[in-house]
Amino acid sequence: MKDFGTGCVRAPLFLRAQPCWTPGRRASIEAEATRAKDAPGRAGPRPSPATGIGCIVTDPKPQHLGVGADGRRIAYLLEPATRRDAHGLVWLCGLKSEMISTKATALADWARARGLACLRFDYSGHGQSQGRFEDGTVSRWLEEAEAAFHRLTRGPQVLIGSSMGGYIALLLLRKLLAETRPSTAAQAARIKALVLIAPAWDMTELMWQRLPPSARTQIEETGIFLRPSRYGDGPYPISHALIEDGKRHLIGSAIFDPGRPVHIIHGLQDPDVPWEHTLDLVAHLSGDWTRIEAVPDGEHRLSRPQDISLLLDMIGRLVDGAPT
Numbered sequence: 001m002k003d004f005g006t007g008c009v010r011a012p013l014f015l016r017a018q019p020c021w022t023p024g025r026r027a028s029i030e031a032e033a034t035r036a037k038d039a040p041g042r043a044g045p046r047p048s049p050a051t052g053i054g055c056i057v058t059d060p061k062p063q064h065l066g067v068g069a070d071g072r073r074i075a076y077l078l079e080p081a082t083r084r085d086a087h088g089l090v091w092l093c094g095l096k097s098e099m100i101s102t103k104a105t106a107l108a109d110w111a112r113a114r115g116l117a118c119l120r121f122d123y124s125g126h127g128q129s130q131g132r133f134e135d136g137t138v139s140r141w142l143e144e145a146e147a148a149f150h151r152l153t154r155g156p157q158v159l160i161g162s163s164m165g166g167y168i169a170l171l172l173l174r175k176l177l178a179e180t181r182p183s184t185a186a187q188a189a190r191i192k193a194l195v196l197i198a199p200a201w202d203m204t205e206l207m208w209q210r211l212p213p214s215a216r217t218q219i220e221e222t223g224i225f226l227r228p229s230r231y232g233d234g235p236y237p238i239s240h241a242l243i244e245d246g247k248r249h250l251i252g253s254a255i256f257d258p259g260r261p262v263h264i265i266h267g268l269q270d271p272d273v274p275w276e277h278t279l280d281l282v283a284h285l286s287g288d289w290t291r292i293e294a295v296p297d298g299e300h301r302l303s304r305p306q307d308i309s310l311l312l313d314m315i316g317r318l319v320d321g322a323p324t
Helices: 023-038 102-114 138-152 164-178 182-189 203-210 213-222 240-249 275-284 305-320
Strands: 013-016 063-067 072-079 088-092 118-121 157-162 191-197 224-227 236-239 262-267 290-295
Touching: 063 138, 072 102, 072 138, 088 102, 088 138, 088 164, 102 118, 102 305, 118 138, 138 164, 138 240, 157 164, 157 305, 164 182, 164 191, 182 191, 191 305, 203 240, 213 224, 213 236, 213 240, 236 240, 262 275, 262 305, 275 290, 290 305
Parallel strands: 088 118, 088 157, 157 191, 191 262, 262 290
Antiparallel strands: 013 290, 063 072, 072 118, 224 236
């Protein structure tokens, strides 16, 4: 996921959102997070052999799925299940990321070792899929995620989204919950939980708010702005179409009940999607479903071995049905 803004390892801080999300409760959580951030170093989680991290597995050649009226070819990798009694996993990438990223590959290795199905794919304009990045919109990427979910998965699933992928996961769940056709509405019941990593919900609004005035003017006048990247892979285009389309997919416009666990991991040192953005998200999710694990020294990508171990432990508890 790209940026939206301009030492020792510590254990993650566990926070649970309360059913009554008041300003006082938020202040309490913020204070707790600040104490954890400033506390002396604590021994953090270490990767264990059980996570599967470190196994070298060559990814197979991707297959392709035709999506949309234009038939754009979406590349995907599907790890088949060898167990019939477990949830499948669906990985949703961040903006400008791809399905062979560090976290996605670690998840696929972990799923393979446990006999779990694992689907990952590249949005159009990303990775090995067709299309130009600058033609991408939230609508198109959501359509691709929905097509992949419907056509490539069976049975109960856990959606796992990183940054923009967390936003897409929330949008997909909300869209399926709103369906009135029985055949489509039943698809929402297959989503058993969401795991979100620094979720960039309402991404285009967040992006627009943090752009300098000159960049906003350029987008309005020319239709595109080449945004510098902090990750050394050159500037990437932000289009007027992307910003305008995002207004159709705002989560902050209305509260909704996810109806299943939503577990979030967020680094307190994240310069791209602020930690406070996750606290604001909790205010828009009703019900006592949300659990947050704050990583005091974690940044945006959360791709270190200890971060991935934390992620896989969280997914494992959901898949195994352990108390959360």
